[in-house]
Amino acid sequence: MAQEAAYPSRPIAIVIAWPPGASADLVARAGGQRMSETHSQPIVTDSRPGVAGVLGSAHVARSRPDGYTRQVTHNSTHGLISLFSRNVTCDPLRDFT
Numbered sequence: 001m002a003q004e005a006a007y008p009s010r011p012i013a014i015v016i017a018w019p020p021g022a023s024a025d026l027v028a029r030a031g032g033q034r035m036s037e038t039h040s041q042p043i044v045t046d047s048r049p050g051v052a053g054v055l056g057s058a059h060v061a062r063s064r065p066d067g068y069t070r071q072v073t074h075n076s077t078h079g080l081i082s083l084f085s086r087n088v089t090c091d092p093l094r095d096f097t
Contacts, residue, residue, distance in 0.1 A: 007067060011042040017056025017073045019049040028072035053077030054088055061090035065097070 014032050018024045025047065032043035048056035057077050063069035078092035090096075 008039050008041045010068065011044050012039070012067075013044045013046050013069045015056045015060050015069060015071045016045060016047045017049065017053035017071065017077055018047075020047050022049075024072045024074060031072070051087060052081050052085070054081060054085070054090075057092070057096075058089045061095035071096075 012035065014028045014035075016022075016025050016028045025045070028045055032045055036043040048059050050056075053073050054077065056071065057073060060069055060071040078096070082088045082092060
């Protein structure tokens with residue numbers, strides 16, 4: 001029988017919904033380095049700032065739910081922005097685990 005390779009079998013992307021140099025970026029890079037050592041796979045950080053974190057979150061929401069795309073963000077992106085903006089294209093409760 002065909003079986004999927006053990007996780008992770010390819011690089012993992014960490015999407016940062018804030019600009020480079022912001023606190024979320026620093027946390028993602030430090031955590032990514034540790035994850036890379038633990039999993040023996042490259043961790044790629046992908047900054048996607050804009051619209052108070054909505055652009056990065058929308059990208060992650062559209063990604064395959066296979067564990068290879070993760071996100072570091074703030075509670076404002078997933079908790080508060082959907083209360084105050086109509087431009088949110090993803091549901092923080094439905095689209096994320």
